[in-house]
Amino acid sequence: MLYSCFDAPRGEYKIFQDDSQRPANGDLPVPKLSSLIAGTIGVPAIDAGRPLPSGAEYVGYAPNAHGMVVNCNLGMSGFGDMSPTVSKAIGIGILVLAVYGAFKLVF
Numbered sequence: 520m521l522y523s524c525f526d527a528p529r530g531e532y533k534i535f536q537d538d539s540q541r542p543a544n545g546d547l548p549v550p551k552l553s554s555l556i557a558g559t560i561g562v563p564a565i566d567a568g569r570p571l572p573s574g575a576e577y578v579g580y581a582p583n584a585h586g587m588v589v590n591c592n593l594g595m596s597g598f599g600d601m602s603p604t605v606s607k608a609i610g611i612g613i614l615v616l617a618v619y620g621a622f623k624l625v626f
Contacts, residue, residue: 521587523585532582533580536578537575569587
């Protein structure tokens with residue numbers, strides 16, 4: 520099966536492939552959204568994609584998606600690979616901790 524995830528800096532889709540197959544009318548796995556974006560209006564598709572299967576191997580790039588659109592940010596390591604929503608949440612958390620630490624030093 521083919522999987523695609525959008526690589527924003529490059530402006531193309533990364534294509535992955537594994538040996539799995541899905542029935543023609545088979546249900547896809549339900550994507551698991553973080554509590555930060557679940558239920559919000561206008562969740563970007565790159566945040567709502569299903570996870571990339573662990574056995575999928577990189578094939579190349581394409582201008583359009585092929586197969587199932589997945590979120591390559593799920594399960595990948597590195598702060599730069601995180602979705603913008605998660606990166607914002609982490610940044611806000613760091614800011615809150617910094618303000619709290621400064622407050623404790625002053626008082």
